[in-house]
Amino acid sequence: MSQTRFIIMPLILATGLAACGQPADTAENKNAATAENSTVTEDVAAPATGNAADATTATKVATTTSVSAPETPETPPARVQAAVVTVLPLKRGYYVASDTPCGQASNATTTLLRREGIGGARDFCEFKKIEQTGPNTFRVTEACGDLQENAPPETSVTTYTLKGDTAFTSKSASGWEHSARYCTQSSMPPDWRANDISDVTR
Known part of the structure:
Protein backbone atom coordinates (compact mmCIF):
# COMPACT_ATOMS: atom_id res chain seq x y z
CA MET A 1 0.00 0.00 0.00
CA SER A 2 2.77 2.39 0.87
CA GLN A 3 4.55 1.63 -2.40
CA THR A 4 1.40 2.45 -4.35
CA ARG A 5 1.18 5.84 -2.64
CA PHE A 6 4.77 6.64 -3.58
CA ILE A 7 4.07 5.80 -7.23
CA ILE A 8 0.85 7.82 -7.43
CA MET A 9 2.34 10.99 -5.89
CA PRO A 10 4.98 11.55 -8.59
CA LEU A 11 2.32 11.04 -11.24
CA ILE A 12 0.06 13.61 -9.62
CA LEU A 13 2.98 16.04 -9.30
CA ALA A 14 3.97 15.65 -12.96
CA THR A 15 0.39 16.08 -14.08
CA GLY A 16 0.04 19.24 -12.00
CA LEU A 17 3.21 20.77 -13.39
CA ALA A 18 2.12 20.05 -16.93
CA ALA A 19 -1.26 21.58 -16.24
CA CYS A 20 0.35 24.71 -14.79
CA GLY A 21 2.80 25.16 -17.65
CA GLN A 22 0.22 24.85 -20.47
CA PRO A 23 -1.76 28.06 -19.84
CA ALA A 24 1.43 30.11 -19.45
CA ASP A 25 2.75 28.84 -22.78
CA THR A 26 -0.60 29.48 -24.46
CA ALA A 27 -0.81 33.01 -23.07
CA GLU A 28 2.71 33.78 -24.26
CA ASN A 29 1.89 32.57 -27.76
CA LYS A 30 -1.29 34.63 -27.80
CA ASN A 31 0.61 37.77 -26.77
CA ALA A 32 3.19 37.23 -29.53
CA ALA A 33 0.45 36.72 -32.12
CA THR A 34 -1.40 39.81 -30.92
CA ALA A 35 1.77 41.93 -31.18
CA GLU A 36 2.43 40.62 -34.68
CA ASN A 37 -1.13 41.38 -35.79
CA SER A 38 -1.03 44.89 -34.31
CA THR A 39 2.13 45.62 -36.33
CA VAL A 40 0.55 44.56 -39.60
CA THR A 41 -2.73 46.39 -39.13
CA GLU A 42 -1.33 49.45 -37.39
CA ASP A 43 -2.48 52.07 -39.95
CA VAL A 44 -5.69 50.33 -41.11
CA ALA A 45 -9.07 51.03 -39.56
CA ALA A 46 -11.17 48.05 -38.64
CA PRO A 47 -13.94 47.37 -41.18
CA ALA A 48 -17.36 48.63 -40.12
CA THR A 49 -19.30 45.59 -41.30
CA GLY A 50 -17.05 42.97 -39.78
CA ASN A 51 -17.29 40.82 -42.92
CA ALA A 52 -14.46 38.44 -43.70
CA ALA A 53 -14.07 39.97 -47.17
CA ASP A 54 -13.59 43.45 -45.67
CA ALA A 55 -11.03 42.13 -43.22
CA THR A 56 -9.09 40.50 -46.07
CA THR A 57 -9.14 43.76 -48.02
CA ALA A 58 -7.89 45.70 -45.00
CA THR A 59 -5.05 43.22 -44.52
CA LYS A 60 -4.02 43.57 -48.17
CA VAL A 61 -4.03 47.36 -47.88
CA ALA A 62 -1.95 47.23 -44.73
CA THR A 63 0.70 44.96 -46.22
CA THR A 64 0.91 46.71 -49.61
CA THR A 65 3.82 49.12 -49.97
CA SER A 66 2.73 52.42 -51.53
CA VAL A 67 4.91 53.56 -54.42
CA SER A 68 5.07 57.27 -55.24
CA ALA A 69 4.90 58.26 -58.87
CA PRO A 70 8.30 59.37 -60.15
CA GLU A 71 8.70 63.10 -60.34
CA THR A 72 9.06 64.44 -63.83
CA PRO A 73 11.20 67.53 -64.44
CA GLU A 74 9.31 70.64 -65.40
CA THR A 75 9.32 71.33 -69.10
CA PRO A 76 11.01 74.69 -69.72
CA PRO A 77 8.91 77.19 -71.62
CA ALA A 78 9.54 77.19 -75.33
CA ARG A 79 11.86 79.99 -76.36
CA VAL A 80 10.50 82.39 -78.91
CA GLN A 81 12.64 82.36 -82.02
CA ALA A 82 13.69 85.92 -82.82
Missing part, protein backbone atom coordinates in the same frame (compact mmCIF):
# COMPACT_ATOMS: atom_id res chain seq x y z
CA ALA A 83 13.40 86.81 -86.50
CA VAL A 84 16.15 88.94 -87.99
CA VAL A 85 14.80 91.92 -89.97
CA THR A 86 16.56 94.57 -92.02
CA VAL A 87 14.90 97.74 -90.67
CA LEU A 88 12.72 98.98 -87.84
CA PRO A 89 9.17 99.36 -89.17
CA LEU A 90 9.02 103.04 -88.23
CA LYS A 91 8.41 106.09 -90.38
CA ARG A 92 11.77 107.77 -91.00
CA GLY A 93 12.32 111.36 -89.99
CA TYR A 94 12.32 113.46 -86.84
CA TYR A 95 11.23 112.01 -83.51
CA VAL A 96 10.65 114.28 -80.54
CA ALA A 97 10.39 113.25 -76.86
CA SER A 98 6.80 112.33 -76.05
CA ASP A 99 6.40 115.04 -73.41
CA THR A 100 7.60 117.83 -75.75
CA PRO A 101 5.38 119.50 -78.39
CA CYS A 102 6.75 119.19 -81.93
CA GLY A 103 6.91 122.98 -82.28
CA GLN A 104 9.09 123.25 -79.15
CA ALA A 105 11.64 120.61 -80.13
CA SER A 106 15.31 121.16 -79.26
CA ASN A 107 18.61 119.37 -79.78
CA ALA A 108 18.12 117.65 -76.43
CA THR A 109 14.68 116.26 -77.30
CA THR A 110 15.01 115.49 -81.03
CA THR A 111 16.45 112.49 -82.86
CA LEU A 112 16.53 111.67 -86.55
CA LEU A 113 15.61 108.14 -87.54
CA ARG A 114 17.46 106.99 -90.63
CA ARG A 115 17.42 103.68 -92.42
CA GLU A 116 20.74 102.61 -90.90
CA GLY A 117 20.36 104.08 -87.41
CA ILE A 118 19.16 106.84 -85.14
CA GLY A 119 20.91 109.88 -83.67
CA GLY A 120 20.75 113.43 -82.39
CA ALA A 121 22.88 116.53 -82.71
CA ARG A 122 25.84 114.98 -80.86
CA ASP A 123 25.58 111.21 -81.19
CA PHE A 124 24.60 108.50 -83.61
CA CYS A 125 23.72 104.81 -83.09
CA GLU A 126 24.18 102.56 -86.08
CA PHE A 127 21.91 99.52 -86.24
CA LYS A 128 24.13 96.45 -86.51
CA LYS A 129 21.44 93.82 -86.02
CA ILE A 130 17.64 94.02 -85.64
CA GLU A 131 15.66 91.07 -84.25
CA GLN A 132 11.91 90.99 -83.85
CA THR A 133 11.11 89.33 -80.52
CA GLY A 134 7.37 90.00 -80.38
CA PRO A 135 4.48 91.55 -82.32
CA ASN A 136 5.80 95.05 -81.62
CA THR A 137 9.14 94.55 -79.86
CA PHE A 138 12.59 94.56 -81.42
CA ARG A 139 16.01 93.81 -79.96
CA VAL A 140 18.58 96.04 -81.67
CA THR A 141 22.33 95.72 -81.43
CA GLU A 142 23.70 99.24 -81.81
CA ALA A 143 27.14 100.79 -82.18
CA CYS A 144 26.83 104.26 -80.61
CA GLY A 145 29.42 107.00 -80.75
CA ASP A 146 29.84 110.69 -80.01
CA LEU A 147 30.00 112.69 -83.25
CA GLN A 148 32.32 115.24 -81.68
CA GLU A 149 34.88 112.76 -80.35
CA ASN A 150 37.29 110.36 -82.00
CA ALA A 151 36.57 107.51 -79.57
CA PRO A 152 35.40 104.27 -81.21
CA PRO A 153 31.66 103.54 -80.93
CA GLU A 154 30.46 101.31 -78.12
CA THR A 155 28.23 98.34 -78.90
CA SER A 156 25.13 97.78 -76.79
CA VAL A 157 21.68 96.21 -77.02
CA THR A 158 18.49 98.28 -76.91
CA THR A 159 14.91 97.04 -76.90
CA TYR A 160 12.45 99.06 -78.97
CA THR A 161 8.72 98.78 -78.27
CA LEU A 162 6.72 100.29 -81.12
CA LYS A 163 3.31 101.96 -81.07
CA GLY A 164 2.27 101.73 -84.66
CA ASP A 165 4.85 103.11 -87.07
CA THR A 166 5.12 106.61 -85.57
CA ALA A 167 6.08 106.14 -81.89
CA PHE A 168 8.43 104.03 -79.82
CA THR A 169 9.91 103.48 -76.39
CA SER A 170 13.54 102.39 -76.24
CA LYS A 171 15.15 100.78 -73.21
CA SER A 172 18.83 100.01 -72.89
CA ALA A 173 20.32 97.03 -71.07
CA SER A 174 21.41 99.38 -68.28
CA GLY A 175 17.80 100.54 -67.74
CA TRP A 176 17.88 103.90 -69.52
CA GLU A 177 14.49 104.54 -71.17
CA HIS A 178 13.31 107.04 -73.78
CA SER A 179 9.94 107.58 -75.46
CA ALA A 180 9.42 109.60 -78.64
CA ARG A 181 6.93 110.05 -81.45
CA TYR A 182 7.18 111.13 -85.06
CA CYS A 183 6.86 114.83 -85.93
CA THR A 184 6.42 116.01 -89.50
CA GLN A 185 9.18 118.35 -90.60
CA SER A 186 6.70 121.14 -91.22
CA SER A 187 5.64 121.04 -87.53
CA MET A 188 9.20 121.44 -86.25
CA PRO A 189 10.92 124.74 -85.29
CA PRO A 190 12.47 126.74 -88.19
CA ASP A 191 15.98 125.29 -87.77
CA TRP A 192 14.68 121.77 -88.54
CA ARG A 193 12.21 122.78 -91.22
CA ALA A 194 15.01 124.12 -93.41
CA ASN A 195 17.06 120.91 -93.30
CA ASP A 196 17.07 118.59 -96.30
CA ILE A 197 16.87 115.09 -94.83
CA SER A 198 15.55 113.31 -97.88
CA ASP A 199 18.90 111.60 -98.57
CA VAL A 200 18.96 109.84 -95.17
CA THR A 201 15.28 109.03 -94.79
CA ARG A 202 14.56 107.37 -98.15
Whole structure:
Protein backbone atom coordinates (compact mmCIF):
# COMPACT_ATOMS: atom_id res chain seq x y z
CA MET A 1 0.00 0.00 0.00
CA SER A 2 2.77 2.39 0.87
CA GLN A 3 4.55 1.63 -2.40
CA THR A 4 1.40 2.45 -4.35
CA ARG A 5 1.18 5.84 -2.64
CA PHE A 6 4.77 6.64 -3.58
CA ILE A 7 4.07 5.80 -7.23
CA ILE A 8 0.85 7.82 -7.43
CA MET A 9 2.34 10.99 -5.89
CA PRO A 10 4.98 11.55 -8.59
CA LEU A 11 2.32 11.04 -11.24
CA ILE A 12 0.06 13.61 -9.62
CA LEU A 13 2.98 16.04 -9.30
CA ALA A 14 3.97 15.65 -12.96
CA THR A 15 0.39 16.08 -14.08
CA GLY A 16 0.04 19.24 -12.00
CA LEU A 17 3.21 20.77 -13.39
CA ALA A 18 2.12 20.05 -16.93
CA ALA A 19 -1.26 21.58 -16.24
CA CYS A 20 0.35 24.71 -14.79
CA GLY A 21 2.80 25.16 -17.65
CA GLN A 22 0.22 24.85 -20.47
CA PRO A 23 -1.76 28.06 -19.84
CA ALA A 24 1.43 30.11 -19.45
CA ASP A 25 2.75 28.84 -22.78
CA THR A 26 -0.60 29.48 -24.46
CA ALA A 27 -0.81 33.01 -23.07
CA GLU A 28 2.71 33.78 -24.26
CA ASN A 29 1.89 32.57 -27.76
CA LYS A 30 -1.29 34.63 -27.80
CA ASN A 31 0.61 37.77 -26.77
CA ALA A 32 3.19 37.23 -29.53
CA ALA A 33 0.45 36.72 -32.12
CA THR A 34 -1.40 39.81 -30.92
CA ALA A 35 1.77 41.93 -31.18
CA GLU A 36 2.43 40.62 -34.68
CA ASN A 37 -1.13 41.38 -35.79
CA SER A 38 -1.03 44.89 -34.31
CA THR A 39 2.13 45.62 -36.33
CA VAL A 40 0.55 44.56 -39.60
CA THR A 41 -2.73 46.39 -39.13
CA GLU A 42 -1.33 49.45 -37.39
CA ASP A 43 -2.48 52.07 -39.95
CA VAL A 44 -5.69 50.33 -41.11
CA ALA A 45 -9.07 51.03 -39.56
CA ALA A 46 -11.17 48.05 -38.64
CA PRO A 47 -13.94 47.37 -41.18
CA ALA A 48 -17.36 48.63 -40.12
CA THR A 49 -19.30 45.59 -41.30
CA GLY A 50 -17.05 42.97 -39.78
CA ASN A 51 -17.29 40.82 -42.92
CA ALA A 52 -14.46 38.44 -43.70
CA ALA A 53 -14.07 39.97 -47.17
CA ASP A 54 -13.59 43.45 -45.67
CA ALA A 55 -11.03 42.13 -43.22
CA THR A 56 -9.09 40.50 -46.07
CA THR A 57 -9.14 43.76 -48.02
CA ALA A 58 -7.89 45.70 -45.00
CA THR A 59 -5.05 43.22 -44.52
CA LYS A 60 -4.02 43.57 -48.17
CA VAL A 61 -4.03 47.36 -47.88
CA ALA A 62 -1.95 47.23 -44.73
CA THR A 63 0.70 44.96 -46.22
CA THR A 64 0.91 46.71 -49.61
CA THR A 65 3.82 49.12 -49.97
CA SER A 66 2.73 52.42 -51.53
CA VAL A 67 4.91 53.56 -54.42
CA SER A 68 5.07 57.27 -55.24
CA ALA A 69 4.90 58.26 -58.87
CA PRO A 70 8.30 59.37 -60.15
CA GLU A 71 8.70 63.10 -60.34
CA THR A 72 9.06 64.44 -63.83
CA PRO A 73 11.20 67.53 -64.44
CA GLU A 74 9.31 70.64 -65.40
CA THR A 75 9.32 71.33 -69.10
CA PRO A 76 11.01 74.69 -69.72
CA PRO A 77 8.91 77.19 -71.62
CA ALA A 78 9.54 77.19 -75.33
CA ARG A 79 11.86 79.99 -76.36
CA VAL A 80 10.50 82.39 -78.91
CA GLN A 81 12.64 82.36 -82.02
CA ALA A 82 13.69 85.92 -82.82
CA ALA A 83 13.40 86.81 -86.50
CA VAL A 84 16.15 88.94 -87.99
CA VAL A 85 14.80 91.92 -89.97
CA THR A 86 16.56 94.57 -92.02
CA VAL A 87 14.90 97.74 -90.67
CA LEU A 88 12.72 98.98 -87.84
CA PRO A 89 9.17 99.36 -89.17
CA LEU A 90 9.02 103.04 -88.23
CA LYS A 91 8.41 106.09 -90.38
CA ARG A 92 11.77 107.77 -91.00
CA GLY A 93 12.32 111.36 -89.99
CA TYR A 94 12.32 113.46 -86.84
CA TYR A 95 11.23 112.01 -83.51
CA VAL A 96 10.65 114.28 -80.54
CA ALA A 97 10.39 113.25 -76.86
CA SER A 98 6.80 112.33 -76.05
CA ASP A 99 6.40 115.04 -73.41
CA THR A 100 7.60 117.83 -75.75
CA PRO A 101 5.38 119.50 -78.39
CA CYS A 102 6.75 119.19 -81.93
CA GLY A 103 6.91 122.98 -82.28
CA GLN A 104 9.09 123.25 -79.15
CA ALA A 105 11.64 120.61 -80.13
CA SER A 106 15.31 121.16 -79.26
CA ASN A 107 18.61 119.37 -79.78
CA ALA A 108 18.12 117.65 -76.43
CA THR A 109 14.68 116.26 -77.30
CA THR A 110 15.01 115.49 -81.03
CA THR A 111 16.45 112.49 -82.86
CA LEU A 112 16.53 111.67 -86.55
CA LEU A 113 15.61 108.14 -87.54
CA ARG A 114 17.46 106.99 -90.63
CA ARG A 115 17.42 103.68 -92.42
CA GLU A 116 20.74 102.61 -90.90
CA GLY A 117 20.36 104.08 -87.41
CA ILE A 118 19.16 106.84 -85.14
CA GLY A 119 20.91 109.88 -83.67
CA GLY A 120 20.75 113.43 -82.39
CA ALA A 121 22.88 116.53 -82.71
CA ARG A 122 25.84 114.98 -80.86
CA ASP A 123 25.58 111.21 -81.19
CA PHE A 124 24.60 108.50 -83.61
CA CYS A 125 23.72 104.81 -83.09
CA GLU A 126 24.18 102.56 -86.08
CA PHE A 127 21.91 99.52 -86.24
CA LYS A 128 24.13 96.45 -86.51
CA LYS A 129 21.44 93.82 -86.02
CA ILE A 130 17.64 94.02 -85.64
CA GLU A 131 15.66 91.07 -84.25
CA GLN A 132 11.91 90.99 -83.85
CA THR A 133 11.11 89.33 -80.52
CA GLY A 134 7.37 90.00 -80.38
CA PRO A 135 4.48 91.55 -82.32
CA ASN A 136 5.80 95.05 -81.62
CA THR A 137 9.14 94.55 -79.86
CA PHE A 138 12.59 94.56 -81.42
CA ARG A 139 16.01 93.81 -79.96
CA VAL A 140 18.58 96.04 -81.67
CA THR A 141 22.33 95.72 -81.43
CA GLU A 142 23.70 99.24 -81.81
CA ALA A 143 27.14 100.79 -82.18
CA CYS A 144 26.83 104.26 -80.61
CA GLY A 145 29.42 107.00 -80.75
CA ASP A 146 29.84 110.69 -80.01
CA LEU A 147 30.00 112.69 -83.25
CA GLN A 148 32.32 115.24 -81.68
CA GLU A 149 34.88 112.76 -80.35
CA ASN A 150 37.29 110.36 -82.00
CA ALA A 151 36.57 107.51 -79.57
CA PRO A 152 35.40 104.27 -81.21
CA PRO A 153 31.66 103.54 -80.93
CA GLU A 154 30.46 101.31 -78.12
CA THR A 155 28.23 98.34 -78.90
CA SER A 156 25.13 97.78 -76.79
CA VAL A 157 21.68 96.21 -77.02
CA THR A 158 18.49 98.28 -76.91
CA THR A 159 14.91 97.04 -76.90
CA TYR A 160 12.45 99.06 -78.97
CA THR A 161 8.72 98.78 -78.27
CA LEU A 162 6.72 100.29 -81.12
CA LYS A 163 3.31 101.96 -81.07
CA GLY A 164 2.27 101.73 -84.66
CA ASP A 165 4.85 103.11 -87.07
CA THR A 166 5.12 106.61 -85.57
CA ALA A 167 6.08 106.14 -81.89
CA PHE A 168 8.43 104.03 -79.82
CA THR A 169 9.91 103.48 -76.39
CA SER A 170 13.54 102.39 -76.24
CA LYS A 171 15.15 100.78 -73.21
CA SER A 172 18.83 100.01 -72.89
CA ALA A 173 20.32 97.03 -71.07
CA SER A 174 21.41 99.38 -68.28
CA GLY A 175 17.80 100.54 -67.74
CA TRP A 176 17.88 103.90 -69.52
CA GLU A 177 14.49 104.54 -71.17
CA HIS A 178 13.31 107.04 -73.78
CA SER A 179 9.94 107.58 -75.46
CA ALA A 180 9.42 109.60 -78.64
CA ARG A 181 6.93 110.05 -81.45
CA TYR A 182 7.18 111.13 -85.06
CA CYS A 183 6.86 114.83 -85.93
CA THR A 184 6.42 116.01 -89.50
CA GLN A 185 9.18 118.35 -90.60
CA SER A 186 6.70 121.14 -91.22
CA SER A 187 5.64 121.04 -87.53
CA MET A 188 9.20 121.44 -86.25
CA PRO A 189 10.92 124.74 -85.29
CA PRO A 190 12.47 126.74 -88.19
CA ASP A 191 15.98 125.29 -87.77
CA TRP A 192 14.68 121.77 -88.54
CA ARG A 193 12.21 122.78 -91.22
CA ALA A 194 15.01 124.12 -93.41
CA ASN A 195 17.06 120.91 -93.30
CA ASP A 196 17.07 118.59 -96.30
CA ILE A 197 16.87 115.09 -94.83
CA SER A 198 15.55 113.31 -97.88
CA ASP A 199 18.90 111.60 -98.57
CA VAL A 200 18.96 109.84 -95.17
CA THR A 201 15.28 109.03 -94.79
CA ARG A 202 14.56 107.37 -98.15
